[in-house]
Amino acid sequence: MTHHHKEYDVVIVGAGIAGAIMAKQLGEQGKQVLILEAGTGTDGRFFDQGKEKGYESYMARFFTAMAKIPNAPYPNNPNAPQPLVTDIQKPPLDKPVSDHGYFVQYGPDPFASTYTRSEGGTTLHWLGTCLRMLPEDFELKTRFGRGRDWPISYQDLQPWYEIAEQHIGVSANADVQTYQQIDNPSVQLPFEANYDYPMEQIPQSFLDQYLAKGLQGMQVEIDNQPYPIDVVATPQGRNGMPRGDYRPVGAVGNPDLGQRCAGNSNCVPICPIQAKYSALKTLEQAKNTGNVTIETQAVAYNLEVDHKTQHISKVHYKRYHSTKSAAYDDKTVKGKVVVLAAHAVENAKLLLASNVANSSDQVGRNLMDHPTMLTWGLMPCKIGAFRGPGSTSGIPSLRGGAFRAEQAAFRIEIGNWGWSWPEGAPIATVPELIDEQNLFGPALRHKIAEEYPRMFRFGFLVEQLPDPDNRVTIDDQYRDQLGNYRPVIHYKVTDYTRAGMAQAKEVSDAIFQRLGVEPFTKYKTSDPGYVQYQGKGYVYNGAGHLVGTHLMGDDPKTSVVNREQRSWDHPNLYLVGCGNMPTIATSNPTLTMAALTFWAADNVLNALDQY
Amino acid sequence: MYRLTDFYRLSATLTGYDEVELQGTGVGPTYCKTLSQWVRQDVIQELYHRAEEIGSLECESNQAQFYERIWNCAKLGPVARNIIKMWYLSIWYQLPADWNALYGVDDFSADKQPVEDYVISSNAYIQGLVWNALGSHPMGAKQPGYGTWAFPGQSAKPLNLD
Numbered sequence: 001m002t003h004h005h006k007e008y009d010v011v012i013v014g015a016g017i018a019g020a021i022m023a024k025q026l027g028e029q030g031k032q033v034l035i036l037e038a039g040t041g042t043d044g045r046f047f048d049q050g051k052e053k054g055y056e057s058y059m060a061r062f063f064t065a066m067a068k069i070p071n072a073p074y075p076n077n078p079n080a081p082q083p084l085v086t087d088i089q090k091p092p093l094d095k096p097v098s099d100h101g102y103f104v105q106y107g108p109d110p111f112a113s114t115y116t117r118s119e120g121g122t123t124l125h126w127l128g129t130c131l132r133m134l135p136e137d138f139e140l141k142t143r144f145g146r147g148r149d150w151p152i153s154y155q156d157l158q159p160w161y162e163i164a165e166q167h168i169g170v171s172a173n174a175d176v177q178t179y180q181q182i183d184n185p186s187v188q189l190p191f192e193a194n195y196d197y198p199m200e201q202i203p204q205s206f207l208d209q210y211l212a213k214g215l216q217g218m219q220v221e222i223d224n225q226p227y228p229i230d231v232v233a234t235p236q237g238r239n240g241m242p243r244g245d246y247r248p249v250g251a252v253g254n255p256d257l258g259q260r261c262a263g264n265s266n267c268v269p270i271c272p273i274q275a276k277y278s279a280l281k282t283l284e285q286a287k288n289t290g291n292v293t294i295e296t297q298a299v300a301y302n303l304e305v306d307h308k309t310q311h312i313s314k315v316h317y318k319r320y321h322s323t324k325s326a327a328y329d330d331k332t333v334k335g336k337v338v339v340l341a342a343h344a345v346e347n348a349k350l351l352l353a354s355n356v357a358n359s360s361d362q363v364g365r366n367l368m369d370h371p372t373m374l375t376w377g378l379m380p381c382k383i384g385a386f387r388g389p390g391s392t393s394g395i396p397s398l399r400g401g402a403f404r405a406e407q408a409a410f411r412i413e414i415g416n417w418g419w420s421w422p423e424g425a426p427i428a429t430v431p432e433l434i435d436e437q438n439l440f441g442p443a444l445r446h447k448i449a450e451e452y453p454r455m456f457r458f459g460f461l462v463e464q465l466p467d468p469d470n471r472v473t474i475d476d477q478y479r480d481q482l483g484n485y486r487p488v489i490h491y492k493v494t495d496y497t498r499a500g501m502a503q504a505k506e507v508s509d510a511i512f513q514r515l516g517v518e519p520f521t522k523y524k525t526s527d528p529g530y531v532q533y534q535g536k537g538y539v540y541n542g543a544g545h546l547v548g549t550h551l552m553g554d555d556p557k558t559s560v561v562n563r564e565q566r567s568w569d570h571p572n573l574y575l576v577g578c579g580n581m582p583t584i585a586t587s588n589p590t591l592t593m594a595a596l597t598f599w600a601a602d603n604v605l606n607a608l609d610q611y
Numbered sequence: 612m613y614r615l616t617d618f619y620r621l622s623a624t625l626t627g628y629d630e631v632e633l634q635g636t637g638v639g640p641t642y643c644k645t646l647s648q649w650v651r652q653d654v655i656q657e658l659y660h661r662a663e664e665i666g667s668l669e670c671e672s673n674q675a676q677f678y679e680r681i682w683n684c685a686k687l688g689p690v691a692r693n694i695i696k697m698w699y700l701s702i703w704y705q706l707p708a709d710w711n712a713l714y715g716v717d718d719f720s721a722d723k724q725p726v727e728d729y730v731i732s733s734n735a736y737i738q739g740l741v742w743n744a745l746g747s748h749p750m751g752a753k754q755p756g757y758g759t760w761a762f763p764g765q766s767a768k769p770l771n772l773d
Contacts, residue, residue: 063752064733066727202758203757203758203761206760206764263754263755263756264751265747272754384747384764385747387748387755387764392760416760417750420750426745427741430741431700431704434692440625440682440695441627442627443627445626448744449745452745453764
């Protein structure tokens, strides 16, 4: 099929969650939509259980992968390459790391997060955490003299949060998620009266319950102010028990199993039964409108501008024949409106490659993530590690507060899968029991039975501020096999964030001490994410939360999109995705991005009415 | 010709799971073949014979013999450890280069080791003994059901080490 010069109402670049939401909303209103997806498809997508090319093939790939990293189930594709956590190295001082994987990294610190280039995007391997941002997160500059203010407030976004939560099918209880039970007004969230999530809160793990009991009444002091430590269930884009007549979209397989989380303990990198939300569900709904076409293996590489109107007149893309060769057809397509939904890094790359939307010189800048520090140890008793969803609760009480004038806020995630993240347990740790500790037979079995169920870890998702020098750029030297640019990244973790890491470590130490946890945390200087603060060493990991590369604002001189998420420079160009977010704060960004995208879809519809 | 009976008997000693439990996984024949694929028959036979001569490890003197004649033996120790890892983790790890130089070459093939460590099969991953040993299920398979994670969790059965 060819789309040469065919004109659509809307051309969307990217079939991840933002592109899928946009397509569904527009398709439902009768708009003719084309989605260009750089990666491959899953053939029949969500409902196809075919073992060869469908979703099931991802499972086989996951089971036999040696390194079960987030992208393990999703094949590498040299025509739409993707970053891998196994590629991350500490950038050397004198030259970029250009020979490891997709990113070209100049440092001084490594950017440690990845994403997936495939139909469904990174929601194929997200954890599903659906936290709202705090009201104060939208006003960091005004309240704390740090970062930037958003051009919109929490109140502006609240109705869109509700729409996004209903669509994703979030499992949570609103009376818990207001954080009114936490004795820290900074973190408390106003919810609309009588609002509740579409599905009931997913049961908290035995570990969560153990922690909640053990930490009852605990406080820490920051700047002579007491802050509480409270364990709270986390809202999750994963099927729980539906409220009322709500039914999650397209649960597959046996209705007694797939319609709710069955505890496969594998949300990242892949839920075998699709009980976790992924953009494949929304894409299926978009396709069912009859107005949305999805073209996979189609890498957009240039946006052409009509210099009279400043409209994006054409999208140029390379449609490759297969993942096995670089052969492609060069194609163009027109849209009355063009929406870039290709992920924060890829959006920035495409804008820079096209030299559009960048009168502010802010495209690619302000790249943020949640540098994620881990601590781990052995509980004094078995807490049933390696069971359930990846995380069912967290400690959100330090997400906000006056201390943000001086240091980063952070959210504590409670991990249910033992030491799988920090140590690769059990697969990577059992060989040592055999080879080094000389255990075999009943002694080996006993050691694993007694120790592994006690394994425990925290994750600290630390806030990072927008910094124009943390950026994605392009460079003619670095291209992939289709001739498209590879992202060139400059990145550093500043003292503001490092101070947050140090604070987080202190909180962790206090919790370990209170609970009698035997610490095993090791921050090795050889770790790529090793950083120092006031003489002490810490290690951060990537959270996969890529934010800020085309941020929105009130001023075209200092931002890339306006509050409608439309490019300041091009009247028919909308940008969606986490790239629009001016600050990252402490919530996983997908829910906020989804809410913003529902809003953006409304703006696009209104704009189309004017054509 | 690989000998499945011998393989199960030795595997029981090495893994701490009895032969019935091992057979129940259904992947014993695959592991036995994998072993034959990467280790010379005479080395495997020697391992079976020595294990049989030593007998049950319940008695202390037999344990000492096991360490001396198998676990610490340059030829047989790495093979025994690989068998345990295969059962627990479903992975065939390359044998060390120095082992390979001495024992990995036979009359027909110059190099008898795979180019990298690998997971033996999807099913092998699912049957890995480590998951049962730690009181859970393989991540991504054998799902325990909605909300089960809220309960204290099964503990692997207590073992008597005396």
